[in-house]
Amino acid sequence: MIDLFLNNPQRSYRIDERIISKTGDDYEILDRIGCGGNGVVYECIDREGSVYAVKFLLSLSRKSRTRFSQEVALMQRAKHPHLIKYIADGTVEAVDNNRPQNIVDIDFVIMEKADRNLLDYMKSNEKPEYEEYAPQFRGLCEALAVLHQFAIHRDIKPENILIKGETWVLSDFGLCSFLSPEEHQDITKLNEKVGPMFWMSPEAIDCYYFGGNEIGKYSDVFQICLVFVFVLTHKYPGGIFSAEDINTTPLIKELLLEAISNDFHKRPQDGLELVEKFNNATYFQ
Secondary structure, rough: OOEEOOOEEEEEEEEOEEOOOOOOOEEEEEEEEEEEEOOEOOOOOOOOOOEEEEEEOOOOHHHHHHHHHHHHHHHOOOOOOOOEEEEEEEEEEEEOOOOOEEEEEEEEEEEEEEEEEHHHHHOOOEEEEOHHHHHHHHHHHHHHHHHOOEEOOOOEEEEHEEEOOOEEOOOOOOOOOOOOOOOOOOOOOOOOEEEEEOOHHHHHHHHHHHOOOOOOOOHHHHHHHHHHHHHHHHOOOOOOOHHHHOOOOOHHHHHHHHHHOOOOHOOOOOHHHHHHHHHHHOOOO
């Protein structure tokens, strides 16, 4: 048996060490990888010996379950080498260890397993060379363009960019807002903080303070390009930046400064426009 818990082991759920997906495939749960605010992630292995990551939703509120189901639906639809790859999903029965008479259903999703996240990479490496970061930035821009066909991410930060082999992968779609009202149940409250601490766009912070609904695809552009600046400077990109602060080519500098403008009208408006501008900035390099 496996005990699932977030930060408090005293509040846990017990499940069998084997889980079965909706398609009937079974997986053995291995080591715990980590946890977030609502879920915990473990390694798992299938019968062929392939190792994946499985995320269990431990926040059992209706709001959390709705967000999780929308996250899984988006993973199934949005496909790109630089987007986290969906493998399977399902539900497992669990015993509440605090109330052993209670049996609850815990949703899970199985995805490809990464080696580490971008923040861990930054902590253990110097600033990457152009030959390394340029194709990864381009791939992430392309991934964002694919995602923007369906949703707005709203939660881009170094911890949500994973590294698998040599590929940087955008992950964690739990805060995504679907573009089609038929597919998305908006459960974000007025003045609710939507986005990652330290990486929120100016308009997302304004919505938190004053209300409103100005978070758009251009907000994702701000977040991902702020992360790019973080990679290039190897320090948190707070305050006002100039071209001299960023060690890269002149055209990439110009694009990044435009993309992290306080005024979202001055940025590339979505992932597709960002891809086009990034390709133009790197074509002759």
